[in-house]
Amino acid sequence: QSALTQPASVSGSPGQSITISCPGTSSDVGSYNLVSWYQQHPGKAPKLMIYEVTKRPSGVSNRFSGSKSGNTASLTISGLQAEDEADYYCCSYAGSSPVVFGGGTKLTVL
């Protein structure tokens, strides 16, 4: 069960849009529309931001959106705000190895 490969860091200025990629394989991301994304601020528990590739839980800003193409999922944050600075983790259902997380991406708002 290998971790999904996320970029270690991304950055953007307030108001800009950024995209975090989550490349997987045909055994996880590519086979199931069961990708979720979590936001984690320092010292806090992760928070669900996107589930089933594109769905947003109630209360999550519509500035957050998810997508998938082939074996790669992506999280896009538009209209970047200072409060978006956090670590972001993707997660996918992976069949016989049920759940696999990405290594995490640190988002810096410049």
Place this chain on the structure above:
Amino acid sequence: QLQLQESGPGLVKPSETLSLTCTVSGGSISSSNYYWGWIRQAPGKGLEWIGSIYHSWRTYYNPSLKSRVTISAHTSKNQFFLKLNSVTAADTAVYYCVRGVPFYYGGDEAGESHFDYWGQGALVTVSS
């Protein structure tokens, strides 16, 4: 509002067993079709799924930890538990208890889609 709270020793000796309890309030673990599980995060590292329990008896474990992990539940106390034996320093982490939302295939529950509620986390250090 559903709340999950981890509890247990913050320090465990190498080769011993790590034991944590998750107490759920605001909802019943026995009357709902959800998974109840554990995810951990080593210091400065990413998230690692440990395993889950479904309907109080069906368990699913991370293959890399399966030989050392047991997840169980006590429905009348609305609690579920993690036991990880033969621990080493590599098991030092913040341990989160979580609720997993199932997805369905052909009308049957088929696995966990995502984790919608998380506890605040409990730091467990493995050291002599």
